[in-house]
Amino acid sequence: MICLVTPFAVHCAGCFYYLLAAHYHDPKKTWIGAVMDDFLHQSIWDRYVTAIYWSITTLTTMGYGDLHAENMREMIFNIFYMLFNFGLIAYLKDTLDSLPKAIRSSISHFLFYSLVDEVSEMKAEYFPPKEDVTLQNEAPTFIFCYRGSANVNNLKLLKEIVSHEGDVIKPKSSGSIALLVAVCEGNIKIVKFLLNQGASVGKPDEHGWTPKNPAEQQGHDDIKELFE
Numbered sequence: 001m002i003c004l005v006t007p008f009a010v011h012c013a014g015c016f017y018y019l020l021a022a023h024y025h026d027p028k029k030t031w032i033g034a035v036m037d038d039f040l041h042q043s044i045w046d047r048y049v050t051a052i053y054w055s056i057t058t059l060t061t062m063g064y065g066d067l068h069a070e071n072m073r074e075m076i077f078n079i080f081y082m083l084f085n086f087g088l089i090a091y092l093k094d095t096l097d098s099l100p101k102a103i104r105s106s107i108s109h110f111l112f113y114s115l116v117d118e119v120s121e122m123k124a125e126y127f128p129p130k131e132d133v134t135l136q137n138e139a140p141t142f143i144f145c146y147r148g149s150a151n152v153n154n155l156k157l158l159k160e161i162v163s164h165e166g167d168v169i170k171p172k173s174s175g176s177i178a179l180l181v182a183v184c185e186g187n188i189k190i191v192k193f194l195l196n197q198g199a200s201v202g203k204p205d206e207h208g209w210t211p212k213n214p215a216e217q218q219g220h221d222d223i224k225e226l227f228e
Contacts, residue, residue: 009088010059013081014051020073029070059085155189162197169199177203183211186220201227 021030022040032039032050039047054067058081069075158168158178171177179199182190191211195201204210215223 005088006059006092009084010052010055013059013084014048014055017054017074017077017081018047018051020077024071024073031067031070031074034070035067058082059088061085155193158190158193169194169197171205177205177211179203179211180205180209180214183214183220183223184218186218186223188220188222188226191223191226195226 018032021027021032024030024033027033027038027040031054032047036042036046036050050067057063057067058078069078161168168178177199179191179194179201182194199211201211212224212227214220215227
């Protein structure tokens with residue numbers, strides 16, 4: 001999209017600016033007539049390159065001063081073109097800033113999606129707050145959290161399981177730990193309940209992650225106080 005928008009804007013602005021000069025009653029008092037004698041009879045290539053040169057130097061705010069408005073029409077057009085450039089540059093900057101995030105998302109999906117795809121009741125949260133993706137063969141610096149289903153986040157259901165002598169702190173067959181999921185969700189009520197049932201804050205899951213890690217990295221201060 002960037003490769004199309006910028007050249008199109010440069011081309012249109014240059015051509016329109018040239019038309020203003022070509023249809024002005026005094027060709028010598030135009031932006032191109034001031035630097036190119038009898039420009040109407042010059043080669044179309046020379047005129048086009050000159051117009052594109054002006055358009056690019058104006059778009060990039062370089063403005064060497066060799067090509068400038070010579071009459072009121074050209075001044076008005078320059079004003080609107082420069083205002084348009086403000087919006088275009090802001091759009092391009094926003095687009096470029098979003099590219100790294102899109103690339104990281106694609107990488108994380110490729111590396112981790114198969115891990116959580118087998119667990120139908122969960123979905124992956126690829127980027128915990130303020131953390132970057134860890135590529136293969138790098139030491140992990142973030143916690144890969146799961147968004148739990150109602151089975152984990154329903155306190156009433158957990159209490160009912162306990163009332164029937166069920167074990168809510170035992171790791172699931174997938175290797176996930178209820179306390180770790182609750183911490184990732186920031187669900188302090190579930191965390192308190194699981195701690196009262198004897199859940200260990202230092203017990204790692206199959207990936208070596210403990211409930212303490214997401215509490216620290218995601219800034220759950222209230223949960224961290226419970227762990228102390």
